[in-house]
Amino acid sequence: MTASYDLVLKGGTVVNQDGVGIRDMGVRAGRIAAIGNLGRPSAGEVIDCTGLHVLPGVIDSQVHFREPGAEHKEDLESGSRAAVAGGVTGVFEMPNTKPLTTSAETLADKVKRATNRMFCDFAFYMGGTRENAKQLPELERLPGCAGTKVFMGSSTGDLLVDDDQGIDLIISQIRRRAAFHSEDEFRLKARKTEQRAGDASSHPIWRDAEAARLCTERLLRIARKHGKRIHVLHISTADEMPLLAANKDLATVEVTPHHLTLVAPEAYERLGTKAQMNPPVRDEPHRAAIWRALQAGVVDVLGSDHAPHTLAEKAKPYPESPSGMTGVQTLVPIMLDHVNKGRLTLERFVDLTSHGPGRIFGIAGKGRVAEGYDADFTIVDLKRRQTITNGWMESRAGWTPYDGVEVQGWPIGTIIRGRRVMWEAEILGAAQGQPIAFMEALPSV
Secondary structure: OOOEEEEEEEEEEEEEOOEEEEEEEEEEOOEEEEEEOOOOOEEEEEEEOOOOEEEEOEEEEEEOOOOOOOOOOOOHHHHHHHHHHOOEEEEEEOOOOOOOOOOHHHHHHHHHHHOOOOOOEEEEEEEOOOOOHHHHHHHOOOOOEEEEEEEOOOOOOOOOOOOHHHHHHHHHHOOOOEEEEOOOHHHHHHOHHHOEOOEHHHHHHHOOHHHHHHHHHHHHHHHHHHOOOEEEOOOOOOOHHHHHHOOOOOEEEEEOHHHHHOOEOHHHHHHHHHHOOOOOOOEHHHHHHHHHHHHOOOOOEEOOOEOOOOHHHHOOOOOOOOOOOOOOOOHHHHHHHHHHOOOOOHHHHHHHHHHHHHHHHOEOOOOOOOOOOEOOEEEEEEEEEEEOOHHHOOOOOOOOOOOOOEEEEEEEEEEEOOEEEEEOOEEOOOOOOOEOOEHHHOOOO
């Protein structure tokens, strides 16, 4: 008897834990039901993927979608449109909104706002503070929670825990892996005179590599004291990588496409404050060290750190200009261009954007192309050459630091739970985003 499926992907080159090969995939009830040569099955929809690569759905584990509180520059709907336009099927959103995401009520509000309004699936970080530290073991297990996020260096928003006592309190309480923005606030304050008015290229001089190294050293020491798992976000320095490599039993590592792609001083000369990020885009020795750590396996995941601001906000003279740039929509094409240039393999890209997030965060049913998993796919054309433009951006901010950059490798389709959400640059149908589930926070039956 011929098997029946809701959707069949035919003839694509599938990349999963079994390797790379031409396979069909059958989807039933939103999940992968079969992988292999399916012949001519009965299916509600068949997509010919000949010549295309079918990847597990890309998960961007660091985005700022600004809702609630700053919807003029992004909201959950527009940010998720940017995600699926770029081939991203799931995102973890950050807690530095207004109000801050630091309670069961503020998390539930975000989940309610996002459900069936975001185009991709989602989870939200709980902001870790001195005030809610004792409640974190319960808060981090709530539906839709990606875990705890702590800002050790000031960035956009009001979440800041800069002292060892506060960090010790939070780390002593957590049960899941917690994520950290690691820059030493005391050094940042002491070096503020290094900022040069009107000169964004002084940003990495002010927020220097030592500020990052000192903070990551402190963080690792406290995590080791309590035997807790930590995830260190957007590593930007050569100095931190040996520390992190020596502590891989408890520390996982994120890097970003912009720290792998942009370089000082050229980025500041060309983009000005549009290149301003926390932690900063640095010079070539730091960028080269990040690539070496990625190739050596020290790096676990890629996150875009999508942090949009309007062009008017970014046009303010430095240092009044805010730090942050768009990134969720360009993560896939920028990194596929690096794949085509031989800087990493396609399998390593999949490990960084699907297998890695699934593994280190314990995502339930996502992050792999395997029977029984959600039918989340990022379908790409590795041969297509295309120019990234501001006009392609779905973000409300309306700009990208990669405007005018030609890349090879392009997202053709985004499929989430067996449903085509984007195909050939067109976003299809109504939003049906749902909370991502985690194995450490599954509901009791």
